[in-house]
Amino acid sequence: MLPGQPKWRRRKDARPGEIVAAALEVFAEKGFAAARLDDIAARAGVSKGALYLYFETKQDLFEAVVRDAISPNIAAVEAAAQAMDLPFAQVSRTLLVRAADMMSTSAIGPVAKMVIAESRNFPDLARVWHDAVVIRVLAVITGLIERAQARGEIRPGDPRFHALALIGPLLMGVLWREVLVPVGAEPLDLTALARQHIETALTGLLIEGAR
């Protein structure tokens, strides 16, 4: 150990971000219960005690992770829906492909898995997810659908069901990647799935008058 090299540095501003990033990794790998604070601390290059200088409890840290992983992306979705005045077919095409891209690149997949996994033992988390993500995304999509229905562009029917039918396959794809591929399932091109899905969703599986 060189004498001039300090064992550690005081970096009050940088710590929280680094800790949250490390926590995201570990939580995504292990889930909430199995994640060890010692691991998170080690990856953040910090001692366990330091975590408690910035976060009150493990769950507090978990919630910070969820919020951080969410907020940048949710804004992007709402902004993308500003292209609302185009015909529904076009809006939905760009929206779905963009969503697929987001789910491929961002941490949303692992975080979603995490929320599903821990929802029973940590309902607060599921509530955060519901209020901050699900409600808002669903509101954007049902809004688009209702307006398109009013314009006579798309069929009647519960807009909420339509919305779930639109994003359901993407969620399916994400879970396929997160859960099954690591275990040996065939990989999946999420964007290709999104492209094919939106086309058939718009025009239907059936060819012409096949009842």
Next chain:
Amino acid sequence: MLPGQPKWRRRKDARPGEIVAAALEVFAEKGFAAARLDDIAARAGVSKGALYLYFETKQDLFEAVVRDAISPNIAAVEAAAQAMDLPFAQVSRTLLVRAADMMSTSAIGPVAKMVIAESRNFPDLARVWHDAVVIRVLAVITGLIERAQARGEIRPGDPRFHALALIGPLLMGVLWREVLVPVGAEPLDLTALARQHIETALTGLLIEGAR
């Protein structure tokens, strides 16, 4: 304690089933890691030690639960697909509604959630699920789709994608019920979702020549 009443009875045959049933409850409530063997034993009316007379480890018990919850239902799906020679529209209608019904009544929902939750820490489980459920269900559906495509009934396109698009919304609905409703989200009629979904999936969202 009455002297004539034995404290317990030897019931070698009945125990495993009772233990698995109790384990299903507790695992579904808490997830794998948070489930305590003492709880499971108590619900099965047995001591913790007795569990180890019938199952080697906690994970062993978990796998037994998954297998038990799965096998009856998977057979039903494959049997239902014996109605294969009807037009695709009809087969898919009955199949999807039946699947929705199954997901509402059986333990598949909670078990699926469980598998998703614990897949990283217990990959063996995800593998069991993949091999015993996903592969088989997907094979049935892609088979139907390929034949319908060959007959010119439905559009070309990757049958696997079509299949995922068909069941994705159901999975979405199940997770909605399992994760979000307990936390305050609006309830969801899974069968109604399935009905509306299959109709629009077949004929498309767009009304006539709206591009």
Next chain:
DNA sequence: ACTAAATAACTGACCAGTCAGTTATCAATG
């Protein structure tokens, strides 16, 4: 009497959260 089912007390490992002590940093002082 004997066997095997079942119990209940026990062990050992693990880990979230705590806290007394250590050390970097910086402002004040000479």
Next chain:
DNA sequence: CATTGATAACTGACTGGTCAGTTATTTAGT
């Protein structure tokens, strides 16, 4: 331009509780 305090960031060993898995012992059944 040192030197000295004062402060707050940070450490790491420790604690208390939990729980999977084990085992010595008790009890049912034949």
